[in-house]
Amino acid sequence: MTIKRYGVEGGKGTGGQHLPFSRAVEAGGWLKVSGQTPMRDGEVVEGGIIEQSRIAIENCIEIMTEANYGLEHVTHVSVVLTDSRYFQSFNKVFKEFFGEHPPARICLVADLVVDCKVEVDVTCYKAP
Template sequence: MPITRYGFDKKGAGGQNLPFARAVEAGGFLFVSGQVPMQDGEIIEGGIVAQTHKTMQNVIAILEEAGYSLKDAVRVGVWLDDPRDFWSFNGVYKEYFGEAPPARACVQSRIMVDCKVEIEVTAYKDPS
């Protein structure tokens, strides 16, 4: 089974090389690394709503690059910096996943960069 890595050459904050792939595909699964509300190497300003939209746009771009979509998502992991953002985050999240969302875990955690949300996605497409 071949393994494909996407975006290993991408840069993070301050133009640093990131020591991980943005996504890895294996056996019909696509594992999207945790994404944050980053644009042009910097975290965007704004609250949880703006940052969640940007993070989801980053996730969607990676999924599409690999030939997947949000409809292929089977599991999502979410880290929120502030638990008070939970309900506002859920409102934005539902705009993207609708009435048939994937399995999800959502926890409060300090995030390694100064942002309010990080999202990782596992997607699946039958390889046959």
């Protein structure tokens, strides 16, 4: 089985910090996208949970698209919110993207190492 890594050069985090991990890894038809926050060009996009959720999911989709996966291939999503009061608002955004192909999901509340409200990662499967 071949393992393909996307973004092995690492991305840029807040303050231009080099991120020492792949944006995604693909093996045997599976694609695991690293957790995405509402960042653009290495900086967190300020805003409420609705806007930040959209950007985090869009960042996942951008990486999935690069690897030739679509929303229909998403099997599982992990969500970290920094406040449980964001749950209903996040669900509204989630449904906008995944309403036709709802994946399995976990959502938890925890502090994030980046100053934002949400982080999302996805796992996809497409028969090789």
